[in-house]
Amino acid sequence: MRAFAYQRTTQIRDALNLVAQHDGARFLAGGTNIVDLMKAGVESPARLVDIRSLALGEIAEAPDGGLVLGATVTNSSVAADAQVRLRYPALSQAILAGASGQLRNMATVGGNLLQRTRCAYFSDPSEACNKRVPGSGCSAINGAHHNHAILDWTSHCVATHPSDMAVPLTAFDAVVRYETLHGPGEIPLAEFYLPVGDRPDRETALPDGALITAVVLPAAAVAGRSRYRKVRERASYAFATVSVAAALDVQHGLVRDVRIALGGVASRPWRARLAESALCGGPATAERISVAAEVEIAAAKPLRDNAYKVTLARNLIEAVLTELAADSGEERNG
Amino acid sequence: MNPDGITAAVGESRPRVEGRLKVTGSAHYVADLPMPNLAHGWMVTATVSHGRIRDIDATDALAMPGVLGVLDHRNARRLNPDVAHHFGPDRSLPMLQHEVIEYAGRPIALVVAETPEQARAAAAALRVTYDAEPHDIEFSMNHPAVRPASTLFGPEADTGDLEAELAASAVVVDEVYHTPEESHSALEPHVATAWWEDGHLHALDSNQGPFGISQVMASLFLIDPERVHIRAEHVGGGFGAKTVCGAQIILAAMAAEHFQRPVRVALTRRQVFLATGSRPPTEQRVRIGADADGRLRAVHHHAAFALSPLAEYIEWCTEQARTLYAAPAIRTELSAVPLNLLPPCSMRGPGAAPGSFAFESAVDEVAERLQIDPLQLRLLNQPVVSPVSGRPFSTRRLVQCFQEGARRFGWAQRDHRPRVRREGNLLVGTGVAAVAFIAGVFPSAATITAEADGTFSVRVGATDIGTGARTALIAVAADALGVGTERIHLHIGDSDIGPAAGAGGSRGTTSCAFAIIETAKALREKLVDPARPVTASVDTTPLINWQPDEERYTYSAVFAEVTVDPATGEVRVRRLLGMFAVGRVINPLLARSQLIGGMIGGLSMALHEESVRDPITGRLVTADFAGYHISAHADVPNVEADFVVDYEPQDPSGFNGLGEIGNAGTAAAIANAVWHATGTRHRTLPISLGRVIEPAAAHDHPGAVSVA
């Protein structure tokens, strides 16, 4: 690990200035990912600017009836928040399905969004990795890629995004708010993560030096009927093989609103818009759910050793939607 | 009650004597012990699987703050190239001697600095270049380099006319099973602190047997064994990985000599994966022929495992086939395939764990094809004497294990057809497997002093890596001396105490207990003289009968219930019960813990564990706990382990070891349960979700059966 300077500040402006004025300066929040990557030699910041004392640690009501999650609110606090649990249950469930109690107490909203892939080749500086060193090659594409991407990868990178939290946020059309020295900005989460393309090192649309200040959850009735299901190689404390966040609103027997996003399948949380379109407007029958899952997964391109993830993604979309449809049926009857 | 009116300590459940230290953070493991003037060594390992070091450029590293120097093959002291270890000559032990690399992860340099942070930063600044050569990690029992394994453990079995019995069989199972490379993953990474004083080497080292390690270190450094002093008071698990003389102590000793001050080498978790031994991958062909009524006619188990050309090793997978069931013809074969892999070392239940997975799966397949109860099949084929040697067993209570286990588990209610139990979306199944695990003792020496204050100082070179040896041996000593445990002061974990079995081979505690009991006998003869202190010492080497008339084993029957979600491939173990015949039990509380822990290790092996290597570079990809999954709390149900009444006649107190048998049978029991749940036979471990998941069409239709 390279020696580095450390500063803590209480003002957003100071934090932005510190990062702008020093080469190699980075923000530090929970540290669960960046400190680990610094130990591995993947990240070598010259300066860390600790942002946990900024006034970004609250969950607030948004004027439109949604919620604003401050950037430094811990993952634990989001998951335990009564309004999140009531209005966006899949978000609470997704956070609780990730990492461990200790890590959730440290990790923050902003940091969670910006965490890096857990591809083993990325975290080992002695391996070729285009995400770590652009142009060095991808060791995973012909290497050990049992848990790599099945959608939207390119020959430059086949890594997946590791966040659970970002999956329901994607389904709920969350918006990332940030500050820069030139003023504030917003990016819908759907545009926040960049497609892999030929520059997998460029992961987000966040401007250089920008500080995430909040994630805004728009009001959405459908989100109250949501759930998150994560499949992984052990029962807990493991990154997703495939996960699904879904929400379903059935009125008078017809799907009025449906949201589906997948984790563990692509370089970014995968919004399953094809499946949503296939399901919206008609009844949530087993056949239509099955077709919706098929339609979404038709675009999947498995690698040599991960074709099982295509089956899994398909089955998981079907399973979660079937459960949600059954719940809405019970509500109607009850 | 013994003559002093003291309740016998052996047989009683008593908490660990060091329990208070462990729950207050006061048990000091090697890395917890401060050392004045300590320097820190950071190991650097090879990133190619085969080749030569072209250059190690340390210019930048040496200029960094706090750096004392870099040891590599160009400046390191020479070590004995002919050093030997458990299985024979071991060329992996002389480290930093030359530029040749035979496996990725091979230690190639040690950076020494004032603080660990400085050492780590400097290690990252080393520029190492290689001339890579073609490597080979493609393991297969048909590999052109395959050769017979060492017969150090005795000849393989060949009785009866195998082919004739197979030809006469009503049913023949002939299948091939695979287990992957696995990592011991003790929670304490290997660490040593070494220093030299007046030509003597001192070290605190995380190992499973300081005396054995001291002998290897003396040979490696070509010094008098009396000049090597190694201590290991508290050790954070080993599971076999710390039975061998590790890179941490070799490098720490070299650096301490070179830099003339104490040096600690603490391996990172990644380095533990890369550079300390692993369980080798196996490929095993099992052929079993049986009559229509289930009586076995022929058993053929051919197992192959990978090893390194640097060191001999034995993964004795064929033990079950030669002793578990009677058959007129039994043949076992064991093959080794040298590859560019990390040299393997014994991992909990060595041989038996992968071997029993293959063999007890195959036995289950016989029952499957005959459509009979797999437990009945096993009971039907119990031998009266050893089916290979013809010698009787000293004790064999496997049938009792089966029967009591079946009763507790509710086996009688089992519908033996596969894929018939459903609970919602889940398939449910149960399975059973048995194990015979060889038992015995190794030579050990003990010294007991009757002190003037009425207490007894008992010194034996045992190690307690979590086995409970410390607590058990105090009970044994108390009973042997006829006093309460509070009068026993036990000293272990120090090579200066003298020869002793390490915590390995399921023999550490039984071997040291034997030595203590013999020493107590000798001491009692001296106690007629009232002078104190008085001391007696006994080395059990001449007392051990290496050719007993009877075969000595421990036994288990393991029962498992699993649920399988065919839509996701998720397998969960819901119930796990092991019944054990392991001789007289010294401390049931601790023994149960050890067996349960072993069974969970088997669960982990069955469902999670697999070291994955890059198919192109041969390098380990799963070198952390996010890549190499071991069972976590949420994977583990209530696990029950219990004992049938047993007594080992070959031991003066009826003891047998039980450190490994818990691990050995569990993977097969779980694999058999997964077959029962799904109708699919999994012949490759781990039974991970990618192997279990079924397309929607299959799991939507009850009764659909596929074969993997």
Add this chain to the structure above:
Amino acid sequence: MSDDTRSEIALRVNDETFRLAVDNRRTLLDALREDLNLTGAKKGCDHGQCGACTVLVDGQRVVSCLTLAVAADGAAVTTIEGLADDGELRPIQEAFIRLDGFQCGFCTPGQICSAVGMLAEHAAGWPSAVTRDDSPQRAQELTEEEVRERMSGNLCRCSAYPSIVRAILEASAREAVAG
């Protein structure tokens, strides 16, 4: 090394304040172990993947291996050494001994600190991945399944898991009774 790569920090550890000059790279775990000789917290992986280094920071369980010491400046830290009150074991420590909730003992300080933090989280009404969260306002019962899920960040290779769960549940029940 220039000055800005080191910091003067104050750590309140087990109710005692320590002033330290640390290399900014030093983790809280290494500061506890190497600078304060509080070696109860263990370095099992140094990557937040095993939980052996778990301590309480401002009352919450965290992994000290991914916490920079400098970032913990001003925080109150409780380690395993600070749990027993004047040498009197907490019920959870006593239950670990009696029910044999460990073997090698290396993960034990982390398991116990994690359990203390976990029980506080549960008491505060925090859900887990296995909580049936139909009515967030209602207190959840602490079942075996809940304990297993909430403790999954603490690996135990000896696999004392069943005894650990039993010890936690028993201690939790006793502390609840004790009020």
